[in-house]
Amino acid sequence: MTTSTAGVAKNPFQPNSRALDARRRGANILAITLTALFAVLAGAFLLYLIAYVASLGLKYINVNFFTQRPVAEGETGGGWATALQGTAVLVGLASLVGIPLGMATGVYLSEFGRGWLASVVRFLVDTLTGIPTIIFGLFAWVILVVPAHSFSALSGGVALSIIMIPTVARASEEVLRLVPRELREASVALGATESRTILRVVIPAARSGILTGIMLAIARVAGETAPLLMTAFGTTFFNTSILRPIDAIPLRIFDFTLSPFPSEQNQAYAGALVLMVLVILTSLAVRWATGGFRPRGR
């Protein structure tokens, strides 16, 4: 029965219809090519953007840029150290409030949230995501800036933290839901309480997803401009108190772009470049820390 004489045997693995075979394989190649093409296109837009911003801004990036405060047009030297300090302070303040609140909301929605309260919270969180960020600036202005009769880093941080909450909450909820029930049961079956299970088993299992959500939220608020206009306000001086106005990279970009002096306009591109590099570095750091560089598969 066995015909082991390869070569003479006829190949049985043939398509039934040549036309259908050509169509199927053509469509397959077309689909793969199109996805690759669009993926490259999307990447190319980003690379072009970076290259364009770099081409105008790169020559302003030197030691002074990171160590000195802005100087008046015409003077030599000067840099964006105040803006860098401000963005660090603002993002730090926002994270301090926004990450715990956002994560707790996500944990509640994913782990305990049943019934009407959860539905209401989820609806509110979704609504928060869609609200234009300038509204949060207005809110912080009314409750903090007006009573204190002063713009402040604190009010800017509060505005940004409210922007972070829904992003972190929804991302955490989504990834926590993906943790298989079996993992929770493994822990509960050993006599662990619900909260201990969530803290020691569920959250670690969803760690990389939660970190990605946090990173996206940070990247988002680091670039926010509108809510800072009426809260942090911006200044060309170093700030020593969170109750005083503070500068921020996007505020300085905004300010310098409107400047009549070409050198300040180009410095705005330098600031934009630094902001983009910071966001990319945050993304890479999180990827590296969560093992996201390992190839998928298996």
Place this chain on the structure above:
Amino acid sequence: MAIQVEHLNAWYDRTQALHDINLEIAPLSVTALIGPSGCGKSTFVRCLNRLHEEIYGARVQGKVLVDGVNIYAASIIPMYVRRHIGMVFQQPNVLPTRSIFDNVAMGIRLNGLASGKELNDLVEHSLHQAAIWDEVKDRLNTSAAGLSGGQQQRLCIARALAVEPQILLMDEPASALDPIATLQIEELMTTLKRNYTIVVVTHNMQQAGRVADRTVFFLSGRIIEEGETSQIFSRPEKRETEDYVTGRFG
């Protein structure tokens, strides 16, 4: 169809899962592959219809001759190998968003094998062959996700048979099923071997004893022993085989 495997090696990334496998499988027979977890038996069946290479980083070397044709030859299109060599997986993988009918019709439509009345007949015939027709004939247009585990697995068998393959590969087809559903699948194998060459991976040695003409014992990616099922279970030649089939390890 007869299968002849010559010097087959397989890898996942740098880990070699199969070492120099040589095996002949006669047409219209049931061959059982047994061995402890991780011994390479699943990898081996996945090499028989070129599914192994779909895994990222996986690689195959060697020959698999099906009726004398090497399915790893450059001129062979894997798509048509798989169309002639069907597969049933460990977990029933019915497509939950499709109806029972559409699950079975999928392969026929993809390959343009039939349509209209002919398609309906082919679907019905496949469901009959898989011994599930009576249970689903009144609900062909409902979602396949509503079936029980055993029914889903028989639906998967019907789906595999619908494209009229010559060889059927089954990777632990009954391990997720209860004893009654398992018995139904086993009876099915015995009927199906009149028309198909069947290769079945199993963890259950009684099952191998009940359904298989020949049994192959894998250990650490190598074939230790191969022979008539009765001989493997009653008079194994190798010490490792005896230890395994008598339950001393594995």
